[in-house]
Amino acid sequence: MPWLILSVTVIVWVHFKVNAIGEIKVEWPGLHNAVFITTYGKPYAAIWTFQPLATGTAILVATLIFAALVRLSPDQLMRALAGTLKQIRLPLITTMIIVGLAYLMNYSGMAYTLGVGVASAGFLFPLLSAFLGWLAVFLSGSDTSGNALFGNLQVVAARELGLSPVLMAATNASGGVLGKMISPQNIVTGTATTELKGREGEVLAITFKHSIFLAFLLGLIVMAQQYLIPWIIPT
Incomplete structure (x- = not known):
């Protein structure tokens, strides 16, 4: 069940381009187009793409959906997340x-x-x-x-x-x-x-x-x- 929920969530997320919502492209000060590499042939871009709803967020949403389906308590969910982070x-x-x-x-x-x-x-x-x-x-x-x-x-x-x-x-x-x-x-x-x-x-x-x-x-x-x-x- 966890893998099915994860797969469906990510597919829907990518198909509807949810990850692009709220996307901000930041040209990094002092570095963007400030480096010229001969073999590259032009100034090297330094653009940081900030995506508050990136695919990683879809995985978090899938985790919360699964936790709700199996009726995990908030305490159980936090202990599972803490254990995963430690691992x-x-x-x-x-x-x-x-x-x-x-x-x-x-x-x-x-x-x-x-x-x-x-x-x-x-x-x-x-x-x-x-x-x-x-x-x-x-x-x-x-x-x-x-x-x-x-x-x-x-x-x-x-x-x-x-x-x-x-x-x-x-x-x-x-x-x-x-x-x-x-x-x-x-x-x-x-x-x-x-x-x-x-x-x-x-x-x-x-x-x-x-x-x-x-x-x-x-x-x-x-x-x-x-x-x-x-x-x-x-x-």
């Missing part, structure tokens, strides 16, 4: 730090410099692209953070090589999903909610080979999309 506090801090690092890499030009560097892989870059996404999420534990960390890098490298930026950005996200199964943060969170607490190393050893194989398979699929069936890539 995810370390992954939450890690995600915040990684996103901050991603912004630093973008505005300092580091992401673009690395993008030009990894473009030296040439023909094999689509295969490498899958493993870059895999590595980003292995380090951060979050696909969102992984996209923030290496997404720009992938796009820069794709443009340097004349490849599809859309495909490489998507590959970063897909590769990240395959790295998520062996991310230490996710393994710790998963074992903490099951009867596998203390067996994190065993879980990692079992899933690692599957993660590597699937990332390699993804790389081959991406190479086929880029070089054999490029018409399949959205423009």
Whole structure:
């Protein structure tokens, strides 16, 4: 029931664009268009999009709906929320730090410099692209953070090589999903909610080979999309 309520709430939220209600775009003082990165070719924008009704709010609404349906008391709900916050506090801090690092890499030009560097892989870059996404999420534990960390890098490298930026950005996200199964943060969170607490190393050893194989398979699929069936890539 919780997953059904969550899915329906988020689908309705996105379909009716509730997240755009009250949206404010703030051009960050002293930073917006104040940095010029050579490989980017124009001043780098720094716009903070404030969304009081973002998708995260939809998840909160789904939580409240479920709590009402199962008749949780306010005290029970608050204890559940407190327990959840305690459980995810370390992954939450890690995600915040990684996103901050991603912004630093973008505005300092580091992401673009690395993008030009990894473009030296040439023909094999689509295969490498899958493993870059895999590595980003292995380090951060979050696909969102992984996209923030290496997404720009992938796009820069794709443009340097004349490849599809859309495909490489998507590959970063897909590769990240395959790295998520062996991310230490996710393994710790998963074992903490099951009867596998203390067996994190065993879980990692079992899933690692599957993660590597699937990332390699993804790389081959991406190479086929880029070089054999490029018409399949959205423009």
